[in-house]
Amino acid sequence: MxxxxxxxxxxxxxxxxxxxxxxxxxxxxxxxxxxxxxxxxxxxxxxxxxxxxxxxxxxxxxxxxxxxxxxxxxxLLQGLYHENEELKPRSYAGQRLHCFSELYGNEQLYDDLCAWRRQKAASDRKAPYFVATNRLLRLISAFVPHTMDELMQLPGVGESKASEYGLEWLEMTSGTERSRSFPLDWVYTVLKEEEYDSWLYKQKEQKYKQELDKFLTRKHVLQGMKDGQTLEEIVIRSGLSRRELIELLETLDLEGYDTDSLLDVELAVMPEAEQEAVWSAYEELGDTFLKPVLHKVYGGERPEAGSLEQVYERLRMIRIRFRRHVETERNAG
Structure with a gap:
């Protein structure tokens, strides 16, 4: 070798x-x-x-x-990850604060803040991360702001977020002791350089793990199509849901991969006249939204119980071919 x-x-x-x-x-x-x-x-x-x-x-x-x-x-040789690439001063400062908060946060206060977020998200009917990210809750738990001015010194806390949730956060932090106060300049001398470097590489590890998982998922899907597997077989092979797989098929088709073999298998059970009706609906209504096409083709008749999701799957698969046809016609013209 x-x-x-x-x-x-x-x-x-x-x-x-x-x-x-x-x-x-x-x-x-x-x-x-x-x-x-x-x-x-x-x-x-x-x-x-x-x-x-x-x-x-x-x-x-x-x-x-x-x-x-x-x-x-x-x-021994630097440059494996562009280690010498400089961060913007503002980004550098924010990264240090995030690093310190994850390494030295108050876990009890963080857990209390997470519990508050769950309740707030449920009552406001929002996703938890729209209320506050994990990183923001970590910052609050580590630096324990006691005033609105201190709270707004934390990255990610603007006027809107402070006015909406600030008083509730300060009520939770008011009874918590802290060993250091604001402003937070002391973090840049207290935080050890080796700690910060290791934390940065942990962020890279998570990023590259996501990229690797995405790459391997695409690999499994492409190999499954090459092997002539069905949609359900590729779902099992890739770990994707059926909807996620069809969304990926849309992307792969746009990138020029051949999806026809899989589409042929999945659409074989759908009557040709029904497929033509769907195609005509796309020509008339456009391909942005599926619901108008569903109503156009099936009218007031609802698919049998439990099969609506399957009908939408087939609409998406026909849309893959329709969009490819439109793009081909556009390029030919």
Whole structure:
């Protein structure tokens, strides 16, 4: 195997230095990605990836490397994650506050704030994150503002949010002691640089995990279509819901992937005359909204109990073909 990339990493803990190597190799058109850890002269190898997809290797590389760096490993050669890329001053300050709040927050106050949010979201009929994000509640729990002016020094608290919920938050924080006060400039000297760096890489780890999961989901769907699987079989294979899968099919079709084999299988049970009626409805009403098309085709007759979702699925699948047809006609013209 030819090694095409290698970097040495180390971390120091309790006066002991851990050494590791990250490497990428190529052999007979196969990519290999691995992590080698050295301890007391012994080498322990962990293979992160073996396969033919360079794109998949890169997704795994980013995620796994972020995990190791969030645990304290640092590379001999810098530049793996653009470490020297400067943050805007405002962004830098906000990131430090978020980091400190997640590492040193008051857990009891945070739990109380979360309980308050659940009740408020239910009473206002809003999603909890519209009331307040986890990050905002962490900031409140860590810095414990006692006045409206202090509250508005926290990132994410503007006049609208403060006027809507500020008094309730201050009522919860008023009885909580704090070891430091506002303004929060002290955070930038108290927070250790190594703590902040590890926290940043933990954020990258979460980001790259989401990107890897998205990549693998698309891979499973594309392979399922190639294998001639049904919609339900691909649902099981990918872990998506049926609606999520159809929404992904719409995206894949726009990107030029062939979805016809799967659409043929799923629409085979739908009478041709019914499909033509749906197509005509799209031509007349447009393809933005499904409900007018449903009413146009089926009138006042409701599908049988439990099958409305299935009808909407078929409308979406026909819409995939209709939009492709319209785009083809537009390009041809």
């Amino acid at each position: 030819e090694v095409i990339f290698m970097n040495k990493l180390s971390r120091t803990s309790d006066q002991h230095e851990d050494i590791a190597q990250l490497w990428i190799g190529e052999e007979e058109n196969m990519w290999h990605l691995g992590w080698s850890r050295y301890e007391a002269g012994d080498r322990e190898d962990t293979i992160w990836y073996e396969g033919t997809s360079w794109e998949e290797l890169l997704h795994i590389y980013r995620h796994q490397l972020a995990m190791q760096m969030s645990e304290g490993y640092r590379p």
